[in-house]
Amino acid sequence: MPKKIRLGLIGCGGNMRGAHVPRIQEDRYVSIGCVADPVEEQANQLMERYGKQVPYYADFEQMIRSEDLDAIFISSPHSMHYEQARLALNRELHVLVEKPLTISSRHTKALIALAEKKSRFLQVSYQRNYYAEHTYARELIRKGVIGELRGMVSYVTQNWGGIRGWRLDPELAGGGMFMDTGSHLVASTLWMTGLEPVEVSAFMDNADKKVDINAVVNIKFKGGAVGTLNTFGNTLVHDERIAIHGSKGCIVFHLHQWRVRDVLVNNEPMQIPARIRETSPDKAFFKWIRSGGKGYETPDFALQVARVSEAAYKSVEARKSVKVAR
Ligand SMILES: NC(=O)c1ccc[n+]([C@@H]2O[C@H](COP(=O)([O-])OP(=O)(O)OC[C@H]3O[C@@H](n4cnc5c(N)ncnc54)[C@H](O)[C@@H]3O)[C@@H](O)[C@H]2O)c1
Numbered sequence: 128m129p130k131k132i133r134l135g136l137i138g139c140g141g142n143m144r145g146a147h148v149p150r151i152q153e154d155r156y157v158s159i160g161c162v163a164d165p166v167e168e169q170a171n172q173l174m175e176r177y178g179k180q181v182p183y184y185a186d187f188e189q190m191i192r193s194e195d196l197d198a199i200f201i202s203s204p205h206s207m208h209y210e211q212a213r214l215a216l217n218r219e220l221h222v223l224v225e226k227p228l229t230i231s232s233r234h235t236k237a238l239i240a241l242a243e244k245k246s247r248f249l250q251v252s253y254q255r256n257y258y259a260e261h262t263y264a265r266e267l268i269r270k271g272v273i274g275e276l277r278g279m280v281s282y283v284t285q286n287w288g289g290i291r292g293w294r295l296d297p298e299l300a301g302g303g304m305f306m307d308t309g310s311h312l313v314a315s316t317l318w319m320t321g322l323e324p325v326e327v328s329a330f331m332d333n334a335d336k337k338v339d340i341n342a343v344v345n346i347k348f349k350g351g352a353v354g355t356l357n358t359f360g361n362t363l364v365h366d367e368r369i370a371i372h373g374s375k376g377c378i379v380f381h382l383h384q385w386r387v388r389d390v391l392v393n394n395e396p397m398q399i400p401a402r403i404r405e406t407s408p409d410k411a412f413f414k415w416i417r418s419g420g421k422g423y424e425t426p427d428f429a430l431q432v433a434r435v436s437e438a439a440y441k442s443v444e445a446r447k448s449v450k451v452a453r
Contacts, residue, residue, distance in 0.1 A: 129417055132157045135196045135220075137187045137211050138203030139164040139173035142225060147200055147252075148176050150409040157413055161194045163187040187211055191218050198416065201225060202252075204299040205306065209234040216241045216249070223250040223412045227310040227436065228429040230301025232452050235433040239425055248415045251429045252408040255315040259405045260390045260397060264371075264378050265319045267392065274375030276320055279354030281369040283312045287340055287360035295336055303338030304360035305331065306436055313356055313435050316369055318428045323349040327438035328448035334361050344439045345448075356435075 134151065136143055139162050151157050159177055163184040164170045170183045184190035191199065191214055198221040201211050209229040215222045216238065228251045229235045242249035255261050267273065285308050293299040300306060317324070326347040334340040340360035347353050367382035376393040390397040415423045438451045 129156045132197045132413060132416055133160040133195070134158065135160055135190055135194055135199050135215075136162045136173070137164075137190070137199060137201045138207075138225075139166075139169040140202060143200065143202040144173050144176045146254075147202060147409060148173065150407050151200075152177070154410070154413055160196055161190055163190040188214060191215055191220070196220055198222065198412070204293040205230050205301045206299050209238065212238050212249070213241065216245050216247055219245055219247065221248045221250075221412070221416055223252055223408065225252045226314065227251075227301070227306060227432060228426065229433065230306065230436075232430060232433040232437050235430050239427065239430060243425060248412060248420065248423055249426055250408050250412040250415075251314075251426045253311060253314045253318070253429075254408055255311055256318050257406045257408060257411060258387060259399045259403045260380065260387050261315055261319055263397065263399050263403050264380070264390065264392075265321075266403075267378065268320055268371070268373075272375070272392070273371065273373035273377055276322060276348075276350070276352045276371065276373045278352060278372045279316060279320065279322070279370065281312055281316050281355070281367075282357040282359065283308055283365070283367040284359040284362040285365050286363055287336075295338055297338050300338060302436065302440060303331075303333070303336065303340055303342075304358045305339050305342040305344065305439060308360075308365075309342065309356070309358035310432060310436070312358065312367065312369070313432045314428060316354075316356060316371075317431045317435070319369075320371060322352055322354070324431060324435050324438070324451045325349050326448055326450055327435060327442050329439040329442040331439075331443045339443075342439065344435070344442075346435065 161182040162170045199215040200223045202225045212222050324346045329344040331339040332341040342358045344356045369380040371378045379391045381389045434451045438449050442449045
């Protein structure tokens with residue numbers, strides 16, 4: 128019987144309740160030991176969803192200092208991730224953080240280094256990296272099936288018309304649609320291709336909000352490939368496309384309404400081997416903890432994501448292309 132993993136949750140909002148609680152409940156050897164959220168009603172709704180009362184803390188720091196835990200899940204506004212993850216890692220806890228890991232490349236680098244120093248697992252909850260299609264595409268690209276990478280075009284759309292609260296506050300969100308949903312696109316593209324961004328030139332439009340709603344981000348990569356990652360936040364629904372072109376072929380993804388619809392490899396439907404199964408960031412995280420790290424990779428791609436995001440916002444401010452920090 129595996130040892131029980133006892134979790135502390137920070138941030139009891141929509142995503143923690145709707146995405147993580149069900150995944151936690153799938154594993155009978157994982158339990159929610161306690162929860163933190165400054166808004167008690169949010170914690171109450173989470174416990175109702177979980178079907179059990181657990182100790183509640185208004186202050187995450189007090190929770191981490193008082194409870195005996197194995198790991199922490201963080202699903203709070205973006206600018207809070209860094210302090211919350213830092214405290215948890217310093218208390219020798221494994222940490223799963225929602226995207227983006229932090230809103231600065233300096234903080235992202237510091238967290239990755241801290242996790243390594245403390246020998247703790249740091250998971251950034253990008254679920255696309257656990258889809259069978261994305262996993263297999265990464266494998267094909269690594270094997271050279273589409274040759275040397277030459278160009279990439281991608282976009283994600285969403286309807287931000289009804290968005291309220293912290294997502295529209297630059298201090299809490301660190302940016303708009305590009306920092307938020309765009310982060311999935313940047314992460315999955317960089318994770319699958321392994322491309323290293325070196326220079327960025329971006330345009331953004333806030334559409335009368337305080338944060339970006341639409342963004343066009345052009346990137347030069349090490350080795351000569353070029354690409355564009357775009358986010359359109361004032362459209363009807365979610366739609367997401369990624370086309371990756373190499374010297375020997377291409378892989379083209381289409382996601383719509385949060386589901387993978389088609390993936391074409393050299394214009395033929397992708398045939399995914401049975402050995403590749405969809406999993407989730409949560410399942411992978413529990414597996415690392417139980418196995419002492421089998422299959423764990425430090426989330427270096429999250430640092431590339433932070434660097435691209437930072438360079439994109441700098442480019443908009445400076446109205447010129449900027450080098451990506453190293
Ligand atoms: N992976 C995905 O597909 C996905 C989807 C949605 C959201 N997210 C991410 O999840 C995170 C939360 O988003 P959400 O949609 O659940 O937002 P939300 O507004 O529904 O929830 C945020 C919660 O954080 C709480 N909070 C605020 N300050 C806090 C603090 N100091 N300590 C602890 N909790 C605090 C709020 O009271 C609220 O309950 C973000 O990082 C977001 O980008 C990821």
